[in-house]
Amino acid sequence: xxxxxxxxxESGSTDFDLDEAIGFLIEVTExxxxxxxxxxxxxxGYDITPYQWIVLHRLAHTDGLNQAEIAELTxxxxxxxxxxxxxxxxxxxxxxxxxxxxxxxxxxxxxAVGRSVYEGLPEIVARHLKNATRGIRDPDIETVKAVLRExxxxxxxxxxx
Amino acid sequence: xxxxxxxxxESGSTDFDLDEAIGFLIEVTExxxxxxxxxxxxxxGYDITPYQWIVLHRLAHTDGLNQAEIAELTxxxxxxxxxxxxxxxxxxxxxxxxxxxxxxxxxxxxxAVGRSVYEGLPEIVARHLKNATRGIRDPDIETVKAVLRExxxxxxxxxxx
DNA sequence: CGAAGTTAGTTGTTACAACAACAATTATCC
DNA sequence: GGATAATTGTTGTTGTAACAACTAACTTCG
Numbered sequence: 219x220x221x222x223x224x225x226x227x228e229s230g231s232t233d234f235d236l237d238e239a240i241g242f243l244i245e246v247t248e249x250x251x252x253x254x255x256x257x258x259x260x261x262x263g264y265d266i267t268p269y270q271w272i273v274l275h276r277l278a279h280t281d282g283l284n285q286a287e288i289a290e291l292t293x294x295x296x297x298x299x300x301x302x303x304x305x306x307x308x309x310x311x312x313x314x315x316x317x318x319x320x321x322x323x324x325x326x327x328x329x330a331v332g333r334s335v336y337e338g339l340p341e342i343v344a345r346h347l348k349n350a351t352r353g354i355r356d357p358d359i360e361t362v363k364a365v366l367r368e369x370x371x372x373x374x375x376x377x378x379x
Numbered sequence: 380x381x382x383x384x385x386x387x388x389e390s391g392s393t394d395f396d397l398d399e400a401i402g403f404l405i406e407v408t409e410x411x412x413x414x415x416x417x418x419x420x421x422x423x424g425y426d427i428t429p430y431q432w433i434v435l436h437r438l439a440h441t442d443g444l445n446q447a448e449i450a451e452l453t454x455x456x457x458x459x460x461x462x463x464x465x466x467x468x469x470x471x472x473x474x475x476x477x478x479x480x481x482x483x484x485x486x487x488x489x490x491a492v493g494r495s496v497y498e499g500l501p502e503i504v505a506r507h508l509k510n511a512t513r514g515i516r517d518p519d520i521e522t523v524k525a526v527l528r529e530x531x532x533x534x535x536x537x538x539x540x
Numbered sequence: 541c542g543a544a545g546t547t548a549g550t551t552g553t554t555a556c557a558a559c560a561a562c563a564a565t566t567a568t569c570c
Numbered sequence: 571g572g573a574t575a576a577t578t579g580t581t582g583t584t585g586t587a588a589c590a591a592c593t594a595a596c597t598t599c600g
Contacts, residue, residue: 234501236436240524241412241508245429246454247527248409250534251402253558268406269586275397286548293407298587300550305585322548322595340395347402350530361522363401366408369511373411414588430556446579459557461580466555483565483578 244366251350258346264335270306271343274328274336277312282325284317311335405527412511419507425496431467432504435489435497438473443486445478472496 236242255268266274269292276291277283283291289299303326306312311332317323328336351359397403416429427435430453437452438444444452450460464487467473472493478484489497512520 234436234505236433238524239504239508240512240520240527241416241504242433243524243527243531244405244409244412247531247534248405249454249557250531251405254534255402256558267585272397272403275395284548293410294586295588296549297551297589302586304550320548320596324549343400343402344395347400350533351401352533354526354529358522358526359401361519362526363399363404365515365519365523366401366404368515370404370408370411372511372513373415410587417588428555447577455556456558457579458559458581463556465580481566481578485579 251346254350255343255346258342259339262338262342264338264342266335266339269302270311271339273302273306274311274332274339277326277328278333278336281327284323284325288326306332412507415511416504416507419503420500423499423503425499425503427496427500430463431472432500434463434467435472435493435500438487438489439494439497442488445484445486449487467493 252268255271259266259271272292273288276288285299285303286296288303289296292299294302303312303314303324307314310329312326313329314324314326317325413429416432420427420429420432433453434449437449446457446460446464449464450457453460455463464473464475464485468475471490473487474490475485475487478486
């Protein structure tokens, strides 16, 4: 957009342009989407964070996942899952049940409350996405998805040292 | 992991596919990029978070911004800026100076340390970006940037109720 | 069997994010 | 010129994120 009216005094030490960097754009867009989704949930009377929504979705699809599996499916590490599950358990959305076969393992299940809360969410999310992407051509959306997947693949594993 | 292959019992309540949702993809990719950037900084001996990098970059470009301006330039709210600036001030990367003309205002300046730390960062970021986007055609990158900007524009202001 | 290694989950620490409530300061209005 | 409004920044609370260090439970293998 470059509404860049500022004269830029010798441009710092290099000519790196943050506003043009794809990483920055992804970051900013991601923040906005998360923020708006949260607001959408609230507007519809749900006090659910985007992250809790993801966990609810995973469990609605496959109930009884253990915490390590949830971590895997959500690209988070296990400590994070512990705390998110803590919060959701406090709110009676889910419950932990120790596995019989392996007493280290917590299997996580939706409660009746969690399930009924979940029911209303996919539609809100779908509407949110539709709003976010309005006016954008479908093939461009597909390009974005393909590129993001490629970036994710590039980052998992290898290192630029 | 998963010893039992699960058949997906009636697929939850709707057919929403999270892994196909562009919002989820953006979220996952953003996390990975932030994580890898942080690691790159560390590998090169910098204990700088991606967010601190952004603030340093803004100040290197335009020294003496006040906190509200930084908030604007980084799509964050003012309380967040307060705390990030707190951390950076503790680390002697920046300093606050109360404005003479308006004693409510803190102008934020790079310290000598902050400036010299900043020097090394753009190159690391550039390399990180190159690695993240390797093998991806330039026009596709441009499409992604255009789409993300469009999404951001869609989300700023209007609401899907 | 039993010591060593592995895996699942938790806790501690630091940092970032959204929101609400607030103090201090400056601007506005009558 | 004093009440009132708006602006800047801070604090409190809750939730998310990464990393390190830890415990408990299971597995392996001599």
